[in-house]
Structures are given as C-alpha cells and as structure tokens.
Amino acid sequence: MSNFYKWLREKLKWQALMLTILALVTTGASLYESSKSSTTSTKYRYAGLPSACVCEKCGYVLENPTKHCPEIPCPRCGGRMWRRK
Numbered sequence: 804m805s806n807f808y809k810w811l812r813e814k815l816k817w818q819a820l821m822l823t824i825l826a827l828v829t830t831g832a833s834l835y836e837s838s839k840s841s842t843t844s845t846k847y848r849y850a851g852l853p854s855a856c857v858c859e860k861c862g863y864v865l866e867n868p869t870k871h872c873p874e875i876p877c878p879r880c881g882g883r884m885w886r887r888k
C-alpha cells in the first residue's frame with residue numbers, strides 16, 4: 804500500500820511540475836502576444852506613472868501627474884504632454 808502512495812505522490816509531483824511549466828509557457832506566450840500588439844493598442848510603454856510631464860508646445864512641466872502624460876492636456880496651452888526623460 805505504501806508503494807501505491809509513493810507512486811501516487813511521484814505522479815502528482817510530475818503533474819504539478821508539468822502544470823507549472825504549462826502555466827509558465829502560456830503566460831509567457833500571452834505576455835509576448837500583448838507586448839507585440841502594444842504598439843497598436845492603448846497600452847503604454849511604461850508601466851508606472853512618470854515623475855513629470857512636459858508640454859511639447861510651451862514646455863510647461865507638470866510634476867507628479869495622476870495620469871499618463873498623453874491623457875493630460877497642458878494646463879497652460881492645452882498642448883500634448885510627454886513624459887519627462
């Protein structure tokens with residue numbers, strides 16, 4: 804009987820390993836797919852919010868924005884804001 808449990812445990816161990824590998828491969832593939840389509844989707848290249856945005860027209864600097872720069876119109880001239888490098 805103990806042999807059976809030993810066998811079962813080994814079997815489950817391998818199954819868990821296979822499932823982990825499968826999950827990793829699936830996650831990796833979906834991540835690759837999403838990164839590939841990120842240029843056409845609304846996703847941003849940067850995950851976090853920037854420390855500051857700069858207006859491309861007048862150079863106005865907005866510190867610690869609450870949204871991504873392209874979503875914020877310049878408070879001074881309404882121009883497009885870009886992440887400060």
Ligand SMILES: [Zn+2]
Nearest residue numbers: 858861877880
């Ligand atoms: Zn501006």
